[in-house]
Amino acid sequence: xxxxxxxxxxVKEFGRxxxxxKVSLHVEQGETVAIIGPSGSGKSTLLRSVNRLEKITSGExxxxxxxxxxxxxxxxEYVSERxxxxxxxxxxxxxxxxxxxxxxxxxxxxxxxxxxxKKQSQAQAEETAHRLLELVGLADKADNWPSQLSGGQQQRxxxxxxxxxxxxxxxFDEPTSALDxxxxxxxxxxxxxxxxxxMTMLVVTHEMGFAxxxxxxxxxxxxxRIIEQGTPEQIFENPQTERLQNFLxxxxxxQKNQ
Amino acid sequence: MTVQVFLLTLVFALPLGLPVALGxxxxxxxxxxxxxxxxxxxxxxxxxxxxxxxxxxxxxxxxFAMDPLPTAVITFVLNYSAYLAEIYRGGINSIDRGQYEAAxxxxxxxxxxxxxxxxxxxxxxxxxxxxxxxxxxxxxxxxVYVIGVAELMKASRxxxxxxxxxxxxxxxxxxxxxxxxILTKVADRVEKRFSRHEARRQ
Numbered sequence: 001x002x003x004x005x006x007x008x009x010x011v012k013e014f015g016r017x018x019x020x021x022k023v024s025l026h027v028e029q030g031e032t033v034a035i036i037g038p039s040g041s042g043k044s045t046l047l048r049s050v051n052r053l054e055k056i057t058s059g060e061x062x063x064x065x066x067x068x069x070x071x072x073x074x075x076x077e078y079v080s081e082r083x084x085x086x087x088x089x090x091x092x093x094x095x096x097x098x099x100x101x102x103x104x105x106x107x108x109x110x111x112x113x114x115x116x117x118k119k120q121s122q123a124q125a126e127e128t129a130h131r132l133l134e135l136v137g138l139a140d141k142a143d144n145w146p147s148q149l150s151g152g153q154q155q156r157x158x159x160x161x162x163x164x165x166x167x168x169x170x171x172f173d174e175p176t177s178a179l180d181x182x183x184x185x186x187x188x189x190x191x192x193x194x195x196x197x198x199m200t201m202l203v204v205t206h207e208m209g210f211a212x213x214x215x216x217x218x219x220x221x222x223x224x225r226i227i228e229q230g231t232p233e234q235i236f237e238n239p240q241t242e243r244l245q246n247f248l249x250x251x252x253x254x255q256k257n258q
Numbered sequence: 259m260t261v262q263v264f265l266l267t268l269v270f271a272l273p274l275g276l277p278v279a280l281g282x283x284x285x286x287x288x289x290x291x292x293x294x295x296x297x298x299x300x301x302x303x304x305x306x307x308x309x310x311x312x313x314x315x316x317x318x319x320x321x322f323a324m325d326p327l328p329t330a331v332i333t334f335v336l337n338y339s340a341y342l343a344e345i346y347r348g349g350i351n352s353i354d355r356g357q358y359e360a361a362x363x364x365x366x367x368x369x370x371x372x373x374x375x376x377x378x379x380x381x382x383x384x385x386x387x388x389x390x391x392x393x394x395x396x397x398x399x400x401x402v403y404v405i406g407v408a409e410l411m412k413a414s415r416x417x418x419x420x421x422x423x424x425x426x427x428x429x430x431x432x433x434x435x436x437x438x439x440i441l442t443k444v445a446d447r448v449e450k451r452f453s454r455h456e457a458r459r460q
Binding site: 051053085086088089091092093095097099100101102103104105112113116117145146147158161162165 | 354356357359360362364366367374375452456
């Protein structure tokens with residue numbers, strides 16, 4: 001198996017605050033990795049460093065074996081803007097608040113980037129878009145505006161939009177946190193389908209059920225560090241550190257009460 | 259003449275405001291300073307004074323004179339593009355950062371993001387403010403009579419003096435009102451076109 005993503009000793013500082021403290025992470029092709037942890041633990045920052053939505057302070061990131069950023073002198077130096085954009089375009093990102101383009105229909109949202117960036121013809125892009133809309137169960141919504149859709153539907157369109165660029169790695173930043181509890185299921189179901197198709201996924205989530213059921217590996221972060229990682233069984237059934245035990249106790253009881 | 263000054267200003271100032279707006283947000287300091295200075299000067303001095311400046315001072319200092327009409331149009335274009343630039347800039351800055359992030363994650367360039375994603379969304383937001391400016395512009399055209407351009411106000415004053423009857427002012431007021439009425443209708447139409455995506459859930 002080849003590593004799609006290699007992150008080495010990533011440090012990210014916001015002023016005096018150290019959000020990431022020498023985090024290293026490898027993601028193999030076809031793997032679904034869930035990142036869990038309390039808020040402020042740096043998990044979203046880690047995810048956003050992968051496609052340079054956050055510029056790291058120091059460390060090294062390779063995507064598909066190709067260097068995106070390294071720190072020969074101790075400070076992060078990115079490769080050229082063009083290269084970075086090319087590398088980042090092999091990743092797709094799903095946001096907590098969807099960020100669909102409100103002035104475009106669902107179809108327009110999905111076809112815009114393939115046409116502009118990959119220079120696909122409109123017919124080609126639309127064919128892919130219809131296929132992806134079917135995959136996420138929204139074949140009949142192609143011509144709707146995002147404002148006409150529920151949150152869960154919008155998020156599924158966002159997933160289709162991300163997939164249209166044929167990324168090798170999908171990044172999910174709390175994809176269900178902005179949704180009502182009863183409709184998180186429809187989004188998680190789509191993600192499960194992707195996992196079953198061996199799409200490589202890095203998922204920051206509060207959905208312990210999803211992490212336990214779907215992830216190949218679960219990473220627990222706190223205070224900008226990876227505290228523990230392992231298979232879902234190891235993490236959920238046999239947590240080693242007190243931090244993780246406390247975290248699991250508080251989140252699981254909170255989710256049970258919902 | 260009123261219509262001519264209005265239309266020419268509209269045609270040139272509407273697009274010219276955009277590079278000034280983008281320049282004011284530029285990461286390159288010289289461009290940013292230049293655009294902000296431009297806006298500062300043209301918003302910070304009266305339009306009347308600018309008209310005098312271009313009409314009387316330029317010939318004295320630089321020895322070339324322009325006809326009143328082109329002078330008026332150039333002055334108006336510069337003045338209005340400064341105001342419009344600030345409206346555009348406000349509109350651009352009001353778009354959620356997530357839109358830029360989503361665009362960047364899809365591999366879109368800065369240019370594609372600005373013209374494909376950001377600007378189309380700003381149109382419906384800035385339109386009421388732009389329509390406001392256009393209505394002000396209709397009335398500001400009355401200023402050009404000071405440099406001898408025959409426009410509506412000048413003509414009506416001529417008529418009043420000639421007939422010793424102030425009804426001509428009333429006629430002028432009605433013409434201005436008709437003009438702004440048409441303008442308001444056009445603005446409504448454009449606004450509808452650009453906010454059709456804001457339909458509520460059915």
